[in-house]
Each structure stands twice: as structure tokens, then as C-alpha cells.
Amino acid sequence: MRFSVRKLSTRRRHPLAGFVVLMLALIVVGGGAYAVQTTALSPASAADDTTSSRELDAGRQLFLIGCASCHGVNAQGIGTKDDKNYGPTLIGVGAAAVDFQVGTGRMPMAQSGPQAPRKTPEYDAEEVRQLSAYIASLAPGPSIPSSEDTDYEAASTEDVREGGEFFRTNCTACHNSVGAGGALPDGRYAPKLDGVSAKHIYEAMLTGPQQMPVFGDSVITPEDKRNVIAYIKAVQDQPNYGGLAGGGLGPVVDGLFTWVVGIGVLVGFAIWIGAHGARVKKKR
The missing domain is CATH 1.10.760.10 (Cytochrome c-like domain)
Structure with a gap:
């Protein structure tokens, strides 16, 4: 019995015993x-x-x-x-x-x-x-895009102004200065932006659907895209102080409207006067 205890005690004091016990403890924990x-x-x-x-x-x-x-x-x-x-x-x-x-x-x-x-x-x-x-x-x-990218309401007045510069430089040739849209060759057109969500406007700039060019983040940064959206929304919220805006398509459309309506009314009056004017009968 004394020999067995001494033998076990000797083995526990083996130089590798401490390392083995440490490894076992680490494995268990x-x-x-x-x-x-x-x-x-x-x-x-x-x-x-x-x-x-x-x-x-x-x-x-x-x-x-x-x-x-x-x-x-x-x-x-x-x-x-x-x-x-x-x-x-x-x-x-x-x-x-x-x-x-x-x-x-x-x-x-x-x-x-x-x-x-x-x-x-x-x-x-x-x-x-x-x-x-x-x-x-x-x-x-x-x-x-995330909600932070499309949070145009957080844009300042200066941000809206910068967004307007970007929009007028890159987008007005197709979409008009107020986003009213316009005709393009081969039966295509730039759609109007009125009523389009901020997320979809951002995605259109990011992916370039159909004939629209791609404005990646290296061309227009996410912040600039948000400013462009802020400008579009700001323009859409502005009232028409001049009365009938003609769809916001510019002076050509307004002039055409005036021409058609104004000249049309004058022609109508001329026809009415000719039909209801006094008739003079020729004496025989």
C-alpha cells in the first residue's frame, strides 16, 4: 500500500503532469x-x-x-x-x-x-x-438603398441648392428642369418624376434603367444623390404663382397652349359672325 501511494505520488510529480492537467482543464472549460x-x-x-x-x-x-x-x-x-x-x-x-x-x-x-x-x-x-x-x-x-440614403427631408437649404445644380447639369436634357419628363427618339421618353418615391429615384440613378445612364457612387456620391432627390421633391412642392403651368414643360408648351386656345376662340367667333351676320339680298 505504501509502495502504491508512493508510486502514484511520484507520477503526479512528473514534469509533464502540470502541462497535461492544464490542457485538460482548458479543454473542459x-x-x-x-x-x-x-x-x-x-x-x-x-x-x-x-x-x-x-x-x-x-x-x-x-x-x-x-x-x-x-x-x-x-x-x-x-x-x-x-x-x-x-x-x-x-x-x-x-x-x-x-x-x-x-x-x-x-x-x-x-x-x-x-x-x-x-x-x-x-x-x-x-x-x-x-x-x-x-x-x-x-x-x-x-x-x-437604405432609409438613410433616401432621407431627403434631412437635407439643408444648401444641400437642395447643390442637388439642383447636379440635376440641371445631368438630368434636365431628358427630364426637364422640374422633372416633368420629355420625349426621346425611337418612341422612348424620359418619365415624369412627380409622385415617384425617393427610393425609386435613387435606384434609377444607381442602376440606369433602359436608356438612362448609370450614375454610380463614383460619379454621384450617395450624399449627392440624396440632394438631387431633395431638389426634385422641393420643386414639386412649389406652388405655381403664375397660374396655369402647362405641365411645367416650358415656354414652348405655354405658347402653344395660348396659340391653340386664343386663335381657336377668334376663329370660332369669326365663323359665328359669318353664319349669323346680316344678309343683304341683291336686287333684281
């Missing part, structure tokens, strides 16, 4: 902490992963039903025999492009044409988010 943390966090993490996976699956199903006939089953696009795009590829366009096109009702198109008009959206907000998430998962692209 680390394993216990990991188990506690995993138990506490794994349900939420699993729920997030499940939600994300469900959102992508729902987006893909919506895409296959409403978009694949034009853009391809894998969003690779579909071409025609004369090398024209029947439906362009959506790989790399990002969530912002989908949110703009689908959120404004431009997609899906009711019929093929030179330009997709804005109309009542076919999908609700949740479905638009699901479609955007699915397309964004295919390849990197512009993301949907």
Missing part, C-alpha cells in the same frame, strides 16, 4: 463554454438561415412563374434570331434594379415595346423583396 453558447445562439441562427433560404426559394418560384419566359430559367437572358435581346440577363444587376423595375410596375411588361411604362405593381412588397433577394444571390450588384 472551452468545451463547456462552447456548448452553452451554441445552445443559446443556435436557435436564432438556424431561424435566420431558414428564413433566408425560404425567401430565396420563394423568390425563385416567383421568378420561374413570372420572369423566366423572358429572362431565362437561370436569369441568363433570352436572345432572338436577329441577335436582339428578348429579355436581357439579370445576373449582376443587383437587388436595386429588381426593386425598381418590379416595384414601379414596369416589370413584368404587359406587351413588348420600346419602353416599359410605370403602372400598378403586379407584386406586393414582400414578393418584390423575395424577387430582389433571389436575383441578388446570383451575382454581386447594387443593393437597395
Whole structure:
């Protein structure tokens, strides 16, 4: 018995005994902490992963039903025999492009044409988010702007003035100085910006839908985009002190309106006078 105790005591005093005990203690403590943390966090993490996976699956199903006939089953696009795009590829366009096109009702198109008009959206907000998430998962692209990026109400008077300079320099050639829109070649047009949400205006600048150029963050910073939106909203809120504004399309439209109405009234009076004036009968 004395020999056994002495033998065990000798082994415990082995030079490596302290290292082994320390390693065992670290393993036990680390394993216990990991188990506690995993138990506490794994349900939420699993729920997030499940939600994300469900959102992508729902987006893909919506895409296959409403978009694949034009853009391809894998969003690779579909071409025609004369090398024209029947439906362009959506790989790399990002969530912002989908949110703009689908959120404004431009997609899906009711019929093929030179330009997709804005109309009542076919999908609700949740479905638009699901479609955007699915397309964004295919390849990197512009993301949907945050509420901070589109908070134009936080812009100061100086910010609005700078936004107006950017807008008049880059946008008035197509959209008019007050965002009233205008005609373009080949049956296309720059849509009016009245009633368009700040998020969709931002996404249009970010993605360049249809014939519109892309104004990435390297061209117009997010702050400048917000200032442009602030200018557009400020102009739309201004009253027409001069009376009838003619749609805000400029003096040509106002002059045409005056010409048509003014000259039309004078011609009408001339016709009425000629029809109801005194008639002189010729004596025989």
C-alpha cells in the first residue's frame, strides 16, 4: 500500500503532469463554454438561415412563374434570331434594379415595346423583396438603398441648392428642369418624376434603367444623390404663382397652349359672325 501511494505520488510529480492537467482543464472549460453558447445562439441562427433560404426559394418560384419566359430559367437572358435581346440577363444587376423595375410596375411588361411604362405593381412588397433577394444571390450588384440614403427631408437649404445644380447639369436634357419628363427618339421618353418615391429615384440613378445612364457612387456620391432627390421633391412642392403651368414643360408648351386656345376662340367667333351676320339680298 505504501509502495502504491508512493508510486502514484511520484507520477503526479512528473514534469509533464502540470502541462497535461492544464490542457485538460482548458479543454473542459472551452468545451463547456462552447456548448452553452451554441445552445443559446443556435436557435436564432438556424431561424435566420431558414428564413433566408425560404425567401430565396420563394423568390425563385416567383421568378420561374413570372420572369423566366423572358429572362431565362437561370436569369441568363433570352436572345432572338436577329441577335436582339428578348429579355436581357439579370445576373449582376443587383437587388436595386429588381426593386425598381418590379416595384414601379414596369416589370413584368404587359406587351413588348420600346419602353416599359410605370403602372400598378403586379407584386406586393414582400414578393418584390423575395424577387430582389433571389436575383441578388446570383451575382454581386447594387443593393437597395437604405432609409438613410433616401432621407431627403434631412437635407439643408444648401444641400437642395447643390442637388439642383447636379440635376440641371445631368438630368434636365431628358427630364426637364422640374422633372416633368420629355420625349426621346425611337418612341422612348424620359418619365415624369412627380409622385415617384425617393427610393425609386435613387435606384434609377444607381442602376440606369433602359436608356438612362448609370450614375454610380463614383460619379454621384450617395450624399449627392440624396440632394438631387431633395431638389426634385422641393420643386414639386412649389406652388405655381403664375397660374396655369402647362405641365411645367416650358415656354414652348405655354405658347402653344395660348396659340391653340386664343386663335381657336377668334376663329370660332369669326365663323359665328359669318353664319349669323346680316344678309343683304341683291336686287333684281
